[in-house]
Amino acid sequence: MLFRRAILSAAFLAGAILAANAETITVYTSQPQDQMAAVIAAFNKDYPDIKVELFRSGTTEVMAKLQAEQVAGKSPADVVLIADTVAMTQLKNDGRLYALNDLPTEGIAPEVIDKDKTYFGTKLITTGIVYNTNLVKTPPRSWNDLLVPDVAKRLIMPSPLYSGAAVIHLGTMLQQPEFGWTYFKTLADNGAVAGQGNGTVIEAVARGEKAYGIIIEYMALNAKAKGSPVDFVFPKEGVSTITQPVAILKGTDALEAAKTFVKWQLSRTAQEQAASQGYFPVLEGVAPPAGYPKPSTLKVLPADSNAMLRDDKKNKETFADLYGG
């Protein structure tokens, strides 16, 4: 009797796990915790039957986790949503991404979509300058304003060893003839330091431990909106951009649900929500957050992401040499 009941309940449990699997997707992401909580809540309003689980960390840690799980045999991850295209391209080159040829993409800025349809940019995130309004009276306007010794020694930037956005920012700046390694060497010589992710930058500048920081725009502008004494500048030479691409991993056990999630990311609802969280949307006709410039007026620094991937290791090593690591 007891035995039969045990078998029955085991069978029931197994059934419950299988049923849950069909409707549960696991997203590995570098987007902040509370933002993702809101994203999932909004997604579940449209698709209440799909449960979304989350692993959040810096892009490098997300990649390391995926790698470790590959060794373990299988990763629970179905969807990756990370900041930088370089890491995404690496996954693609390893043959780990699922191509989504049938995804409707009208209205989405074509430059954020991978030509093989394996990943899709979901937002536009720019990197510029944050400063503490209590400590800085004349805001910087140009990247070169940061080189002044008195400014550089009070400057903090994110490290490409932790942050995907920083990988792209460094890679982009290095590809500009007027900046290059000389720019980063001068900053380092004049006392600038590197933290970890963008989180350490906003912490240090908002607390007033540093007066200036290089950072992705929404973190600075969101902190400002909540009352932190900071403001953000889009430097006049232009900004580097990342697109926070989303992709599905091959071998997912919830392909349909994962597709639904990716499709939803590009929908108007999701794009409007992204804008409400302080991101530039990638869908035509969705207004950027209040106080942000029109995306069309943004000056974007040109970048070659293939070259960036090729130089990735060398860039990180040189950076680590300059800023410690």
Next chain:
Amino acid sequence: MAAEAPGVPITPANRLWTGERLLVALVLAYVLFTTFWPLARLFSAGLQSGEDGAFLGVMRETLANRATGRALWNSLITSGLSALISAVLGVALALALSLLRLRTQAVLVFLILTPLIVPSQTMALAWIELFGSGSPVLGPLGLAPAPGTANPLYSAGGIALVMGVEHMPLVFIATRAALRSVPADLVEAARILGIPNRRIGTGIILPIALPSVLAGSLLAFTAAIGNFGVPALLGIPGRVSVLTTLIYQRLNGFGASAAGQVAVLAILMTAIAAAALVLRHVTMRRLSAPLPAGKPFEATRRAPVIEVLIWALVLLIAIAPLLALTMTALLPAIGVRFGLDTVSLAQFARVLGNDAVRRAFVNSLFLAGLCALISMVVSVPLAYLVVRRPNWLVRAIDVLVEAPWVVPGTVVALAMILAFLKPLPLIGVSLYGTMAILVVAYLARFLPLVLRPVTAAAQTADPALDEAGRIVGAGLWRRLAWIFLPHVLPAAIAGAILVLMTALNELTLSALLWSSGNETIGVMVFALQYEGNSTAAAAVAMLSAVMVFAICGLASACARWLPDNVLPWRR
């Protein structure tokens, strides 16, 4: 139960032997799975040959690495310095509380022990808030560092200071216990002989207390070597890497491919911790003198000035950081000035509205509860074997289960990854990336917290009862359940409470082993701070501290059913 199967003719002696053998086999299987195999995997990974096949190649490569040398040096310096700070603070407080008659003694003892009760990363976060240029406590007093300067705690000195305060209770407890064993007669005799108070202190009391002071300080040193929360929050932004954070960074930056290297770092940490523990053992055996029994020395002298000084010190190390943490949790964003117009409970509402945070609380409660329960169930038969039927195998198991508690947590976590990353043989399922690997790691780490009090209680039980049970023909299982268990149950419960308190805020194991859906509270505080959301991190840390204090309260309320000396703050 197999031994009592009907129809099989078994003599009582035979039955006993079979039941016991089964018991040993079960315990052995448990220890092999949770402890022995993972640690063996770790050490073999550290000892393997290098890429070119050189003997101990991985170890030689890693030891020659500049980052290793720096982290090793930083670990030794910060831990040594912090043990010194713990010793000075702990001895001073223990002397004052034992030799002087202070009012509010009980409250003071509890407050002095809070740094041990509050989890390490919460403590670190609290000190960051206290010492930052935007400090809500120091700022209004005009004592905060100038704006535009980095937090002075982001340095080796800062790490040593915070760890020193955090581990101070270890020295305090040891010293206080020693001072309590000073016989009143001895001091009385000295007084009658006209020896001045100062010389009684240096000539009689200090020599008696010294071995315990040393032992407590070495314990503080070992704790500091294994500490992850403080160097992670203070050292990573301050670029002071120690062994625990270097392992964390290597694993997260390079994944499983760095396993060999980090295994070497783990062996290095184990060696340092082991050396300190051996030294402690030797100190206790060589230096401690047998004392005549007698009425313990009772303090009679009042000292109002010192009382004020002690309260000031305790306020600074126990209350001020937690106050700064609370005030930060009440602010909407970092850098906002603290004032009546800016404070709100919005941050608490936000974190409680966050699924991941709620799940973290559920997960931590589940993990801590399950681990406490299983550890109780395993401890009782294991303690029975250790005390009543020790043979070489049982003794070996008894020593082995201590290992995961003695070595730093990072080492245990790493061992778990190496052992359980690949799918298990036979069932083909990998524990990595699931809640199961956290459960196994917690079980390995926290078993000694229950086993030690249970074994101690078992040693005081009268073996004649067990004999009597055997003579009247009670089987092993019945004697375990009806004779042995009732005697050790209070100790087992006390151990379980300790596990609950410690495991709820565990960070070191969780930081390396957590996976999607399996967050813990410690991981949550760490992650929120890391992504630049200190106010939310402060709110989660506050909630977890409140929960631990509630468990302390609950345990205190149950104290009369518990044996003496169980709750650290009631000793």
